[in-house]
Amino acid sequence: MTQDLIRYDVLVQDALRGVVRKILAEVAQTGLPGQHHFYISFDTQHPGVRLSSRIRARYPEEMTIVLQHQFWDxxxxxxxxxxxxxxxxxxxKLLVPFVAVKGFFDPSVQFGLQFEVAREGEAKGETKPAEAPAKPVLKPVDTETAQDDVVAPALPAIAPAPAPVEPLKPAAKLADKAEPKPETDVKADAAKDEKPAEPPKATVVSLDQFRKKT
Incomplete structure (x- = not known):
């Protein structure tokens, strides 16, 4: 297989990070429109991420923040x-480089992006073999009453593929109706049943008897 020297995967991820940058820049100027709000996951160990030691100890690898009601500046x-x-x-205050962002999700419209984040020590231009991603789960958070804008690391839930629809079975074939018997001719049947009358038996007279009569 030909080696990808252009690095299309890197170019695509950079372009999609540009989408996140543009969305956040517009929100910074005009606020969140409508019901839109964001879950943003990032690598807390990535260079350039600025967190307090308290938060870093609580989330040593990854964390997800919610930008909805309780955020400023x-x-x-x-x-x-x-x-x-x-x-x-x-x-x-948190400072997050876009290269540290691992996921961006807007639950109001079910829009999400997922990124691969290169760790320190990985050579530039090299990528790790793709691993089967764990099934992401997004836990609902009531940000209106929540006192903490941090939730457990979560990625947008992927809807399962719809179950295949079983083909409809053909309706059972109706039993053939018995053809109606033609009405029988009662008279004809009766005529068949009746035996022909036997002719009367002739009386045999001997010649002697005949002569005596004469």
Missing amino acids: LTVTDHGFEVGLSFSGIPE
Whole structure:
């Protein structure tokens, strides 16, 4: 197989990260439109991620933040975004480079993107073999009453493929109706049943008897 020297996979991921950048930049200027809100997952160990030691200890590998009701001072640059969030009632600022983002999901319209994040030590231009992704689960969060804008790492749920529809079975063939018997001619049947009358037996007279009579 020919080696991909153009690195289409990297170009596509960069382009899709540009989509996330554009969406967050518009929200930073005009706010969240309608019912839109975002779940953003990112690698907490990636270089450039800025977190407090308390939050990093709580989420040592990955975390997911919710941008819906309780966030402020969203600032977007070409390389990342900064936002204020409340963690168990304690306000903090996070700085997340776009290269650290692993997932972006808008539940209001079921739109999601998933990215591969290169860790430190991985050579540039090399990719890890694809692994079978675990089934993602998105837990519903009531952000209106929640005191914490951080949820367990989650990716957008994928709807299962619809079960195949069984073909309709052909309706059972109706039993052939018995053909109606033609009405029998009662008289004809009666005529068949009647035996022909036997002719009366002739009386035999001997010649002697005949002579005596004469």
